[in-house]
Amino acid sequence: MLTKCLLLLVFVTAVACFPNGTFTVDYKNNQFLKNGQPFRYVSGSIHYFRVPQPYWQDRLHKMRLGGLNAIQTYVEWSSHEPSPGHYDFEGQNNLVEFINLAQKEDLLVILRVGPYICAERDMGGFPYWLLRTPNIKLRTSDPNYLTPVDRWLEILLPKIRPLLYENGGPIIMVQIENEYGSYGCDLNYTSHLRDKFREMLGHQVVLFTTDGNGDGYLRCGRIPDVLTTIDFGSGTNVTEAKAILYRHQEFGPFVNSEYYSGWLDYWQSPFVQVAVNPFIQTLQQLLDHNASVNIYMYHGGTNFDFKASGNGGNNYQPTLTSYDYDAPINEAGDLTDKYYAIQKLIKQYLPDTIDDRNVKNVSSKMSLPPVNMTFLATIFDMLPWFVKIHSKYPLTFEQANQAYGFILYQTNITFQPTNPAVLAIPGLRDRAHVFVDRRFAGILSRTQKYFDLSILTHNGSELSILVENQGRCSFSCFSEQRGIIGNVTINKKHLLVNWTIYRIPFQEHSFTEIITQLSQPKTKFRFASSHYRIPSIYYANFTLPNVPEYPLDTFLRTDGWGKGIAVLNGHNLGRYWPVAGPQITIYAPGPYFNEAPDSNQLFVFELDESPYWNDPNNSCQVQFVKQHIVNGAYAH
Ligand SMILES: *[C@@H]1O[C@H](CO)[C@@H](O)[C@H](O)[C@H]1NC(C)=O
Ligand SMILES: *[C@@H]1O[C@H](CO)[C@@H](O)[C@H](O)[C@H]1NC(C)=O
Ligand SMILES: *[C@@H]1O[C@H](CO)[C@@H](O)[C@H](O)[C@H]1NC(C)=O
Ligand SMILES: *[C@@H]1O[C@H](CO)[C@@H](O)[C@H](O)[C@H]1NC(C)=O
Ligand SMILES: *[C@@H]1O[C@H](CO)[C@@H](O)[C@H](O)[C@H]1NC(C)=O
Ligand SMILES: *[C@@H]1O[C@H](CO)[C@@H](O)[C@H](O)[C@H]1NC(C)=O
Ligand SMILES: *[C@@H]1O[C@H](CO)[C@@H](O)[C@H](O)[C@H]1NC(C)=O
Ligand SMILES: *[C@@H]1O[C@H](CO)[C@@H](O)[C@H](O)[C@H]1NC(C)=O
Ligand SMILES: *[C@@H]1O[C@H](CO)[C@@H](O)[C@H](O)[C@H]1NC(C)=O
Ligand SMILES: *[C@@H]1O[C@H](CO)[C@@H](O)[C@H](O)[C@H]1NC(C)=O
Ligand SMILES: *[C@@H]1O[C@H](CO)[C@@H](O)[C@H](O)[C@H]1NC(C)=O
Ligand SMILES: *[C@@H]1O[C@H](CO)[C@@H](O)[C@H](O)[C@H]1NC(C)=O
Numbered sequence: 001m002l003t004k005c006l007l008l009l010v011f012v013t014a015v016a017c018f019p020n021g022t023f024t025v026d027y028k029n030n031q032f033l034k035n036g037q038p039f040r041y042v043s044g045s046i047h048y049f050r051v052p053q054p055y056w057q058d059r060l061h062k063m064r065l066g067g068l069n070a071i072q073t074y075v076e077w078s079s080h081e082p083s084p085g086h087y088d089f090e091g092q093n094n095l096v097e098f099i100n101l102a103q104k105e106d107l108l109v110i111l112r113v114g115p116y117i118c119a120e121r122d123m124g125g126f127p128y129w130l131l132r133t134p135n136i137k138l139r140t141s142d143p144n145y146l147t148p149v150d151r152w153l154e155i156l157l158p159k160i161r162p163l164l165y166e167n168g169g170p171i172i173m174v175q176i177e178n179e180y181g182s183y184g185c186d187l188n189y190t191s192h193l194r195d196k197f198r199e200m201l202g203h204q205v206v207l208f209t210t211d212g213n214g215d216g217y218l219r220c221g222r223i224p225d226v227l228t229t230i231d232f233g234s235g236t237n238v239t240e241a242k243a244i245l246y247r248h249q250e251f252g253p254f255v256n257s258e259y260y261s262g263w264l265d266y267w268q269s270p271f272v273q274v275a276v277n278p279f280i281q282t283l284q285q286l287l288d289h290n291a292s293v294n295i296y297m298y299h300g301g302t303n304f305d306f307k308a309s310g311n312g313g314n315n316y317q318p319t320l321t322s323y324d325y326d327a328p329i330n331e332a333g334d335l336t337d338k339y340y341a342i343q344k345l346i347k348q349y350l351p352d353t354i355d356d357r358n359v360k361n362v363s364s365k366m367s368l369p370p371v372n373m374t375f376l377a378t379i380f381d382m383l384p385w386f387v388k389i390h391s392k393y394p395l396t397f398e399q400a401n402q403a404y405g406f407i408l409y410q411t412n413i414t415f416q417p418t419n420p421a422v423l424a425i426p427g428l429r430d431r432a433h434v435f436v437d438r439r440f441a442g443i444l445s446r447t448q449k450y451f452d453l454s455i456l457t458h459n460g461s462e463l464s465i466l467v468e469n470q471g472r473c474s475f476s477c478f479s480e481q482r483g484i485i486g487n488v489t490i491n492k493k494h495l496l497v498n499w500t501i502y503r504i505p506f507q508e509h510s511f512t513e514i515i516t517q518l519s520q521p522k523t524k525f526r527f528a529s530s531h532y533r534i535p536s537i538y539y540a541n542f543t544l545p546n547v548p549e550y551p552l553d554t555f556l557r558t559d560g561w562g563k564g565i566a567v568l569n570g571h572n573l574g575r576y577w578p579v580a581g582p583q584i585t586i587y588a589p590g591p592y593f594n595e596a597p598d599s600n601q602l603f604v605f606e607l608d609e610s611p612y613w614n615d616p617n618n619s620c621q622v623q624f625v626k627q628h629i630v631n632g633a634y635a636h
Helices: 002-011 053-065 095-104 128-132 143-163 187-201 215-221 238-248 276-288 337-349 379-385 508-518
Strands: 023-026 031-034 037-039 042-046 070-074 108-114 171-176 206-212 227-231 255-260 292-299 374-378 387-391 406-412 421-424 431-436 439-445 452-455 462-468 499-504 536-542 554-557 564-568 571-576 585-588 600-606 621-625
Touching (some): 053 095, 053 292, 070 292, 095 108, 095 143, 108 143, 143 171, 143 187, 171 187, 215 227, 215 238, 227 238, 255 276, 276 337, 374 508, 431 452, 439 452
Parallel strands (some): 042 292, 070 108, 108 171, 171 206, 206 227, 227 255
Antiparallel strands (some): 023 031, 031 037, 374 536, 387 499, 431 439, 431 462, 554 621, 564 571
């Protein structure tokens, strides 16, 4: 090799002569080798899709100063291929830039490609349109599934290959699937993925799997010729966990790919916290066992837009907009006690010369004068702007080719119903506002298992059902469609047919367009008291106070409002639902605000009731405040 190299020197520059970096598994000695030297990582999870792009560098920098030498991120297929064959790798989806920024911060990257990622994201990161193929069997070797998977990997993996460690990039390891052993046992599927990754990424890169620390998970999760790693949280007996791993993989480094700093959170449930001391204790045990560890999450971030998942199927629960996760770096990028405790511990294991004196532990926040929201239009006023479809039976979101948001189902009663009559929507996913002749009749909810509603209606009445998709499952029930699945009946015997179905995706583009139309003087709608509890849009133009350092991060507080979404300057900040809790405020990042006078636009689509209802003279305010509350009171 050396001789060859010296010979080459005669012809080419010295650079070509030095072999690129190497990152390998030394199975015999239970360790990794980086450039031939024993190596272990202490990594942290951060998901580029949950952190505003302008903050990527800030968060990565803080992770490096915390003492980490690597980061771990999932790749979210649904964000990159929103419709079949249409790809998005720009802006917030610029994965290559994110990986390059990590390298600039001297962080290695562990990439979890999926294609299934779970991650408490809508459909576990799968694009919804997969469900448009009848009988598709996700996460199996079903060709209906593997064909779009391969097409996606052939787009994604060539972008990844130049970023691999052996090619001068920061990526040391690539994960296949995600906790597959908790789900299935189609080894043709997982070995197909392995072979595809090898074909597209070459033979050098370390491929790995992650599964729960149980024999049952590892039996089907493990893929031959792929490094097996496990995941568990604090309080676990590390010696026992390690023994379980080695029962399935006799040699190789001991890796915990998800060491939990906190946990995911649901609406109407307590906010879960993991105490610092037990967290540090088990982390220390892991490090004493020479383990490589990834802390999940190190910085959780936010489920902006409609990307939060639900879980639980028949016990369906939607997750919060916040993905704070009680992580060492909190949702707004501030450093917590857990951060400093980890930093102190890591220093004993990964001696490093990082100068962390200038790390700012908490960034300044701004609070703004109350913003007065103006009523713009009810959902019924807006119908002419929505695309409509006619169908004998209700269509699901997927059948209507709609990813997220809302669908309004409308039909007329053509018989004489009993008084009262029971409307039944057994296939509701997930929450529905029912209107008879455009008057509020009640709310149905899958979470509450309320599928029947007693209503007053007559022959000729118009029935409207506005269904909110509260997030596809990320775990186990991810193959479920959304909207109304099945039929709707009155008194369980009259089948309702001939529906007009309005698609209301409220995606950035469509939202802004509708608002522009609604703001025209000729389409002005007035608020009327009969609008009591009709989902409506409210709007505000506002100016930031003239403070030199503004805009700064802040949190939207919607006391007095019920449930809805808030869109700031075209950025969907996600769902607010303070009456459900425990999340009371939603994160509004500084970079989403504008400085010029009158240049900030806030829209609120309120589903349940605005402060207007009780008092039309109410100024109908929302507030931007300095204090974030994700662990407040919750309904139960
Ligand atoms: C070294 O990295 C360069 C890109 O930086 C790549 O083109 C080349 O193939 C790599 N060499 C080897 C031996 O992997
Ligand atoms: C896996 O592939 C083999 C060989 O093609 C086939 O016999 C077997 O039925 C497949 N298993 C599954 C679960 O598809
Ligand atoms: C962990 O498990 C091992 C083996 O079962 C046992 O010897 C040890 O006492 C346990 N440690 C703790 C802290 O419980
Ligand atoms: C950790 O690695 C060191 C150095 O190779 C070795 O001496 C020690 O026995 C290892 N500890 C464990 C628990 O494997
Ligand atoms: C956070 O910053 C403040 C102000 O700079 C400082 O007083 C405090 O000690 C810092 N906290 C930690 C845990 O470093
Ligand atoms: C309900 O009846 C009215 C009046 O005939 C009609 O304009 C409307 O289109 C019907 N709605 C549906 C959903 O069929
Ligand atoms: C319902 O109304 C329609 C239209 O007015 C009428 O043709 C039909 O006879 C009515 N049905 C009953 C059961 O009254
Ligand atoms: C709705 O009812 C019709 C008529 O009974 C039936 O053909 C159809 O399969 C039902 N739809 C679903 C999704 O069950
Ligand atoms: C539904 O529409 C079809 C076709 O327009 C019509 O024949 C049928 O009578 C309608 N059914 C009801 C219950 O209105
Ligand atoms: C909001 O501000 C913009 C820019 O000044 C203006 O064009 C628009 O009419 C305003 N809208 C409302 C509803 O005040
Ligand atoms: C709203 O304000 C108007 C004008 O000031 C007043 O006449 C009316 O009584 C007020 N309504 C309520 C419910 O306070
Ligand atoms: C908001 O409304 C309140 C009460 O009507 C009023 O006092 C305040 O000046 C308004 N704020 C702005 C910024 O217009």
